[in-house]
Amino acid sequence: xxxxxxxxxxxxxxxxxxxxxxxxxxxxxxxxxxxxxxxxxxxxxxxxxxxxxxxxxxxxxxxxxxxxxxxxxxxxxxxxxxxxxxxxxxxxxxxxxxxxxxxxxxxxxxxxxxxxxxxxxxxxxxxxxxxxxxxxxxxxxxxxxxxxxxxxxxxxxxxxxxxxxxxxxxxxxxxxxxxxxxxxxxxxxxxxxxxxxxxxxxxxxxxxxxxxxxxxxxxxxxxxxxxxxxxxxxxxxxxxxxxxxxxxxxxxxxxxxxxxxxxxxxxxxxxxxxxxxxxxxxxxxxxxxxxx
Amino acid sequence: xxxxxxxxxxxxxxxxxxxxxxxxxxxxxxxxxxxxxxxxxxxxxxxxxxxxxxxxxxxxxxxxxxxxxxxxxxxxxxxxxxxxxxxxxxxxxxxxxxxxxxxxxxxxxxxxxxxxxxxxxxxxxxxxxxxxxxxxxxxxxxxxxxxxxxxxxxxxxxxxxxxxxxxxxxxxxxxxxxxxxxxxxxxxxxxxxxxxxx
Numbered sequence: 001x002x003x004x005x006x007x008x009x010x011x012x013x014x015x016x017x018x019x020x021x022x023x024x025x026x027x028x029x030x031x032x033x034x035x036x037x038x039x040x041x042x043x044x045x046x047x048x049x050x051x052x053x054x055x056x057x058x059x060x061x062x063x064x065x066x067x068x069x070x071x072x073x074x075x076x077x078x079x080x081x082x083x084x085x086x087x088x089x090x091x092x093x094x095x096x097x098x099x100x101x102x103x104x105x106x107x108x109x110x111x112x113x114x115x116x117x118x119x120x121x122x123x124x125x126x127x128x129x130x131x132x133x134x135x136x137x138x139x140x141x142x143x144x145x146x147x148x149x150x151x152x153x154x155x156x157x158x159x160x161x162x163x164x165x166x167x168x169x170x171x172x173x174x175x176x177x178x179x180x181x182x183x184x185x186x187x188x189x190x191x192x193x194x195x196x197x198x199x200x201x202x203x204x205x206x207x208x209x210x211x212x213x214x215x216x217x218x219x220x221x222x223x224x225x226x227x228x229x230x231x232x233x234x235x236x237x238x239x240x241x242x243x244x245x246x247x248x249x250x251x252x253x254x255x256x257x258x259x260x261x262x263x264x265x266x267x268x269x270x271x272x273x274x275x276x277x278x279x280x281x282x283x284x285x286x287x288x289x290x291x292x
Numbered sequence: 293x294x295x296x297x298x299x300x301x302x303x304x305x306x307x308x309x310x311x312x313x314x315x316x317x318x319x320x321x322x323x324x325x326x327x328x329x330x331x332x333x334x335x336x337x338x339x340x341x342x343x344x345x346x347x348x349x350x351x352x353x354x355x356x357x358x359x360x361x362x363x364x365x366x367x368x369x370x371x372x373x374x375x376x377x378x379x380x381x382x383x384x385x386x387x388x389x390x391x392x393x394x395x396x397x398x399x400x401x402x403x404x405x406x407x408x409x410x411x412x413x414x415x416x417x418x419x420x421x422x423x424x425x426x427x428x429x430x431x432x433x434x435x436x437x438x439x440x441x442x443x444x445x446x447x448x449x450x451x452x453x454x455x456x457x458x459x460x461x462x463x464x465x466x467x468x469x470x471x472x473x474x475x476x477x478x479x480x481x482x483x484x485x486x487x488x489x490x
Contacts, residue, residue, distance in 0.1 A: 160423035167422065189331050192422050239457040240424045244330070250321060251335050270457065 170195030
């Protein structure tokens, strides 16, 4: 479920791309400092965006300095460091979400995957405890989300109802990083559609796999086995969600990282959609695929 | 009051033409039509007011250049024509932002008595809640039941446009201009030719 929120690199200025990378590295550094080296495995693009959004709406001061990569000390990189809690918050979200994702994998996967997830959960247990202590609200929100998600799947819910738990979680998280009451509603609505979009693109990405294994997928029912039609349908639903996200995005007051956030919302989303719904199948199904 | 030039995103020494352009762009972006029935309709109309007064202020400061704005300022909050149909009280609830109550009231009406208007109002409520798929389905049902109704049809066509991915259209540049479509047609036919000839 991680990593769908990304900029569309081709349309981004080099300086903005470097800034984006420095936020990514900054989050990595901050996680290493708070949770230890292994925790950096839980880093995700989505949480990078969350950190950036938090810095931007709160007008939090940050600096970018040269440093060395946490994982590969031979590599030089620039690292963004905030003065407030943006990175710590995004790190905690990463850690807690990973924990619940692992729980989920342990519940409904094959033996080997289950074993791996169990092992990882053990490894990250200390990290989770620490994040839980610092941000108990994130944990309770995520727990509530998982519960209503499971219920929606049990009831074979439709698209809106099954996307609602994730959407509500991100909505609440965005509410938590909102700079004040005046902005909270915009942030929450924006978060709702971001969460909805993330859930839906994840579902669209998994649809073929889920059809094969007869797992729950909100997109599977409408066109049964017809993957092309299903993908067209996924795209329509995603488009509508993205357009609502844009409406709320335009009412946010952003102070920094505007070029990157604009890129993600206006170009990144549609690029990702295309990648996971259309390109994926064109590549697989074309018989005379050219080598690259 | 904030700096009107900052609100319009221009520098104080912008030309009159630039001011006008910036105003037009923002007025289009935050136009109430784009935010109709959206959960952020109020915020958008606040923003619109801010932009309007910033523009007025700049024009006043530069008076002598006698171009007053026209067009986008007269808007009456997207309220429904309350005379229509038997769902007047539910429309009033929706106008007052009491969506949950309106939804409960609508749900309690038995399926056999549900008219096109019922489907339309349900669609508006779902849209506001962010349940876009149901909003789309209800709106399309409303249009099926009453194909000639302008209100239902315009709402449905707006949602349908969003589904086709023309959501950035206020910028004008990035979607659906004839030239691009023409070029992409050429590209497609080119691809087709390639695959035939191979």
